[in-house]
Amino acid sequence: MNRTDAEGPDGLLQEQVGYYRAIAEEYGHLALPFPGADELTAALDAFRPTGSVLELACGPGRWTAQLLGHAADVTAVDASPEMIALASARVGAERVRFVRADLFRWRPDRRYDVVFFGFWLSHVPHDRFAAFWELVADCLKPGGRVFFADDAYRTADELIEGERSTTIRRRSMDGTAYRIVKVPYEPADLERRLARLGWRVAVRPTSGPFFWGSGHKEAG
Numbered sequence: 001m002n003r004t005d006a007e008g009p010d011g012l013l014q015e016q017v018g019y020y021r022a023i024a025e026e027y028g029h030l031a032l033p034f035p036g037a038d039e040l041t042a043a044l045d046a047f048r049p050t051g052s053v054l055e056l057a058c059g060p061g062r063w064t065a066q067l068l069g070h071a072a073d074v075t076a077v078d079a080s081p082e083m084i085a086l087a088s089a090r091v092g093a094e095r096v097r098f099v100r101a102d103l104f105r106w107r108p109d110r111r112y113d114v115v116f117f118g119f120w121l122s123h124v125p126h127d128r129f130a131a132f133w134e135l136v137a138d139c140l141k142p143g144g145r146v147f148f149a150d151d152a153y154r155t156a157d158e159l160i161e162g163e164r165s166t167t168i169r170r171r172s173m174d175g176t177a178y179r180i181v182k183v184p185y186e187p188a189d190l191e192r193r194l195a196r197l198g199w200r201v202a203v204r205p206t207s208g209p210f211f212w213g214s215g216h217k218e219a220g
C-alpha cells in the first residue's frame with residue numbers, strides 16, 4: 001500500500017496545498033525558466049480576457065496583473081493564504097477580489113465572462129477532471145470563455161511511483177518532501193478529452209514545454 005492509499009485521495013490533495021504553502025515565497029520570485037513563456041503571455045493578450053474574470057489557483061498573482069490589463073474585475077481563488085498575500089501585494093485590491101478556498105470544494109457565488117487558470121489543470125487528478133470542468137462551466141455566463149496555460153514538466157527523480165503515475169514528489173527549499181499531482185498532458189490528447197466533455201477548446205503547444213488552451217463549452 002502506498003501513502004496515497006493509506007491517506008485517501010484527499011490526503012494527497014491536502015499535501016499538494018501544503019507544498020504550495022511551503023514554497024510560496026520562492027515560487028513567487030521564480031521566473032518561468034523555459035523558452036515559450038513569452039508565447040503564453042502573447043496568447044493570453046490575443047485572447048483578450050475582458051469583462052468579469054475568474055482566476056482559479058492564482059498563486060502569487062503573476063497572471064492576475066496581466067488579466068487586469070484587460071478585465072473589468074478579477075476574482076482570484078487559491079487555497080494558500082501565503083500565495084494570496086503575495087498576489088495581493090503584487091496587484092493591490094482595486095478591481096480584485098481574493099478568495100481563499102479549496103477548489104475541490106468551492107462553488108461560485110456568481111458567473112463570469114472568462115475563467116482563467118495558469119499551471120493548475122495538471123494538478124487536478126484524473127478522477128476529478130470531469131467534475132473540475134463542470135465547475136468551470138458553472139462559473140461561466142452563457143457564451144463565456146476559458147483560457148488556461150500549463151506544462152507537462154516532470155523530472156526523473158520526481159517520479160516516485162513510476163512514469164505512468166500522476167503522483168510525483170517535489171521538495172521545498174528545506175528539503176521536505178511532498179507528494180503532489182502532476183498530469184503530463186499532451187495537447188492533442190487534452191483537446192480530445194475536452195471535446196468528449198462538450199468543450200470546444202483548442203490546445204496549442206509553445207516552442208518550449210508549455211501549452212495553452214482557449215475556447216468555450218458547446219451550448220446545450
Ligand SMILES: C[S@@+](CC[C@H](N)C(=O)[O-])C[C@H]1O[C@@H](n2cnc3c(N)ncnc32)[C@H](O)[C@@H]1O
Pocket residue numbers: 013016017020021056057058059060061062063077078079080083101102103104117118119120123
Ligand atoms: C503551480 S501553482 C500555479 C500558480 C499560478 N496560477 C501561476 O501560474 O503562477 C498552483 C497553485 O494552486 C494552488 N492550489 C493547490 N491546491 C489547491 C486547491 N485544492 N485549491 C485551490 N488552490 C490550490 C497553490 O496554492 C498554488 O498557488
